[in-house]
Amino acid sequence: MRKPRFLLPTALAGLAAVAATAQAQSPAPRWSSNTDYSTPGARDLPVTCRRGDVQPFEGKTMGEVFGGAWPQAPAATASHTPPKVISSGKVIPPRGLEGKPATVVVAVLVGADGKPLAAEAVCMSDGAFAIAAKRVLRNASFEPATIDGKPVTSVLAVPISFRPIRRGGGSGGDSGSGGGSQE
Numbered sequence: 001m002r003k004p005r006f007l008l009p010t011a012l013a014g015l016a017a018v019a020a021t022a023q024a025q026s027p028a029p030r031w032s033s034n035t036d037y038s039t040p041g042a043r044d045l046p047v048t049c050r051r052g053d054v055q056p057f058e059g060k061t062m063g064e065v066f067g068g069a070w071p072q073a074p075a076a077t078a079s080h081t082p083p084k085v086i087s088s089g090k091v092i093p094p095r096g097l098e099g100k101p102a103t104v105v106v107a108v109l110v111g112a113d114g115k116p117l118a119a120e121a122v123c124m125s126d127g128a129f130a131i132a133a134k135r136v137l138r139n140a141s142f143e144p145a146t147i148d149g150k151p152v153t154s155v156l157a158v159p160i161s162f163r164p165i166r167r168g169g170g171s172g173g174d175s176g177s178g179g180g181s182q183e
Helices: 007-025 060-067 127-138
Strands: 084-086 102-110 116-124 141-143 145-147 150-152 153-162 179-182
Touching: 060 116, 084 153, 102 127, 116 127, 116 153, 127 153, 150 153
Parallel strands: none
Antiparallel strands: 084 141, 102 116, 102 153, 145 150, 153 179
């Protein structure tokens, strides 16, 4: 008896559909830029960057990055809120690199008073942008993390994007000395 030939293509199409569904349902990768470091135990998570990024703290945890300056959070909590950026400085690329795009993730140790205590560039597409990215957050103001309603010292990882300045006609382009954003 001869087997129908259409079974293999049909089976492969079915497997592809199952794989696509599984991929669509899988959670986003956990990078430092999308990790809530105000949760208990988060200080022990490793710094994680996108493939190809410069990683000065590769293999280290965020707790190791900031050491004793970041006190331990209570192990069990009823509620918590992560810190947030309220205002920050202007994104200005390094001199001579105005036309080059780059992204830097800056981890900021935010005090219970909402002031930045320390900042480290933990992931970057180009190391030449690290100092400029930290400068954006040096004088920023933050809403501190809270645990059970009380402000606490915590870490916030903030991606800073440097984009080339658009020149020419039209409106909506950057008019300053550099383009960029805080994502």
